[in-house]
Amino acid sequence: MHDESPRQLPSQDRFPGLRRRGFLAATGAASLGAIALTGCGGPDSGDSKGDGTPKRGGRLRAAFAGGGAGETLDPHLSNLFADVARAKALFDKLADYGPDLSARPRLAEKWEPNKSLDRWKVTLRKATFHDGKPVTAKDVLYSYRRITDPDKAFRAKASLEPVDLDASRATGERSIEFVLKRPTAEFPNVLAAFGAYIVPENASDFDKKPIGSGPFRFVSFTPGRSAVFRRNDDYWDGAPHLEELEFVIANEESARVNALLGGQVEYAHELNPTTARAHENKGRIDIVRLPNSAMQAFCMKTDRPPFDDKRVREAFFLIADRKELIDGALSGAGEIGNDLFGKGYEYYADALPQREQDLDKARALLKKADAERLKVTLDTSAVAAGFTEAASIFRDQAKKAGVTIEVKKGSKDSYWNDILDSGTLCCYRSGAMPIETHISQRLLTDSTTNATKWRHKDFDALYQQAQSTRDKTERAAVYARMQRRLYSEGGFLVWGFADWIIGTLPRVKGVETKAPANTLDWARFDKVWLG
Template sequence: MRRRGFLAATGAGTLALAGCGGGSGSDDGGGGGSPKKGGRLRAAFAGGGASETLDPHLANLFADVARAKALFDKLADYGADLSARPRLAEKWEPNKALDRWRITLREATFHDGRPVTARDVLYSYRRIADPKRAFRAKASLEPIDLDASRATGARSLEFVLKRPTAEFPNVLAAFGAYIVPEGATGFDTAPVGSGPFRFVSFTPGRSAVFRRYDDYWEGAPHLDEVEFLVANEESARINALLGGQIEYAHELNPTTARAHENEGRIGIVRLRGSAMQAFCMKTDRPPFDDPRVRRAFFLIADRRELVEGALSGAGEVGNDLFGKGYEYYAGGLPQREQDLGRARALLRQAGAEDLKVTLDTSPVAAGFTEAAGIFRDQAKKAGVTVEVRTGSKDSYWSDILDNGTLCCYRSGAMPIEAHLSQRLLTDSTTNATRWRHKDFDALYQQAQSTRDKTERAAVYERMQRRLYAEGGFLIWGFADWIIGTARTVKGVDTKAPANTLDWARFDKVWLA
């Protein structure tokens, strides 16, 4: 997720929201009695303009993914703790060497009545892996030898891997790894999936309407229809929600949530710990090629002040490790606190008493510019001069993050294993901290070759202890992801981080 650091919203304009005013109720979106059938829910997301597509393999923005998961299924998806949960794959089983995995599909059908088969799975994965296309999940599927993999029955197949991969179910759950019917190519006029809703209409950059699929393998949705609308500005989404034009507003900022949380007009749902917030130190260039300087910066940060100031308190403090609360997280390490005396001592040892460094930031993500200013003031107390440089939204993820020495950084939810493999191995394509250590790579390979989960967790903990001691990510917090709902909306999951299975699960939502 390098270009946006998240499935970040883009687009300059705001499109008008269609629809009639909605009713009001008395409960928030997290519960509310027995589910009721019927009705259309209107959900507003930031979108991608006229270039939007319903091709699930091109899903990139939050709006794309929400539409894709309504129409399509994956073999697996991530639970709230970011462990892989079976979806179209009813079960999976590896061989002893962990380089072959047998998959059994559940009985499911596409919207046109055809059964989902192993041939559909192989077609989908081979389409994603097409070297001529830039599909999102291509890198995630790289461990699979798709030429050697084969169907062993109508609902069974064997994946042959290029190397042992203990966390192979994470590959099945990869972002964008949706299953489409064999031979499917066009997706914007009448796409056919196996998801809980079937296609009705689509106008890129404006609206998509999907209707309940009664034969969905997990049970028909409560809603008759869901309509996805585009509103790129946060102010447009909250105003449409307050005005009854929509029932679900994705991605509200903390200030907005605080202003409306206790009014009773709308419900506010906080998805805790959805977004890692960090400063990225380049470990391959001065001054951060010296681990003593990195340790000093860990001790300069007042994490509580950063969460309160940059996130308006809508989050929790970090401990310089990704994935707080996720499967394999090393939660037993001491919570790091500000220690300016120790930070000064480390800088003296490194010969960097009068250190000056540029911190690159941008309004590309909520809290970035605020965090940079707060950290500048914290560093000054340790004798470090931090010059804040604010760059363009358009080039931040593609250029500024690569070229800077110290940069603001954030990430959405993914398994800790994926964070390690995608960002912290020598050959990782999104290695923002330039962390390159062969012994660290060897630990990852050891973990992936370890069949026993307890033993594998112990290896992941060793890797995290190393990062805690001298890594390049100063992870100061985890921001809430905030959603607004009409009071009539029930069944919205309040524990699933953005990008996980139960986020934007409109088949589980109903209107009271």
């Protein structure tokens, strides 16, 4: 570990901020999300903002929205984009998500299930922590047991629920047998779970001198202001090109943009579509759009009137003019959805016909449901970009079908909790995650964030069938069957998928352009260099 003093930290006055937080994935009750891909999306893959030969050296300054004085470098508490970007610079997971949200090996070199899919052997690659100690099976088991501590609120706890950690054991220094509570074909998704970082055995204090196995080593951290890291020359996946990486906090989007334009930072995270349009191809900054990064939807509660009638839900599917919603709510920065989560992700049912607006058919369905002059309240909030605009646009679209929508604006601070159980119709979005995870967390009878109140025992049984199916082709067929059901009568009106927008100075190279936010190659600073 280098112990030289860091350079002068930037003054907070240069990055005035609000308390607006950039959440990883806005879901029903909480923010969920993370990142992924192995080292296969590097500068020469054709999918990155790069040219020429990578250069070594220099400090890259990256501006993110933050969480104030309560920020921490504890990777198991990562919740905001800034938290996760810092965590992935310092730490590793056993697996992480590729651009199609399939799990790819990271610290785990390989994984092998038994025939019944309820025991998995994981073999670790040779990797070391920043203090030179090897990453071992004991570190993995300690990390997972820490995450699942019933007295803690670590974000990966729910994802690790299928694992019986009391029965799981180290079978060698770099091998672990995970015993599961039930067959779990998608167990690699557990290894890649959001926040499931591996830390040294018995580690507990992460803000003074955190030790991980990631591409950068800790130098300094001032919560709510700045974090400075230095290149780990011994990183198992190859030393970063950058000598130093600094995260600075600028909560207001305008502050991040102004810092970028003024040369005070080289990378600005989370820009608005209108900002991107104003600066794209003007030469001063480069705009990077990460496609399919956030599902945009209206959520209909299927357990209460009027949406307990599937004919009403189908009518609402047909009311939506998706192109108008993309253009008006997202300033064109996205692509249309088809009432299913995960466009472009592994297992996505892309063979289903693209749903188009059909007001005549919508009116006919409403008439059959005795809901011709339907009135409904649409809950929305300024909690996410485009929410209030989408609500207004959909209100006007519904009026053409004889439906009266009253738009109700809620609090940004309590919106996700408010709409999880209350109301009947609301604006909704989600960051990237595997389709299997979306189903398990949101669409099963006992799912904790089941915002549509979709509860069907036969649907639950199909999920268990998929998880018990060893052959991937056969498993994909089960997921396709589940999605056909959701397409015809589900509660998510998925109208679009928003681009995630990043701004960089032109001399920043190697920024991934194809991976959605919440995948490994998002904020992959170990593959970036300064030209």
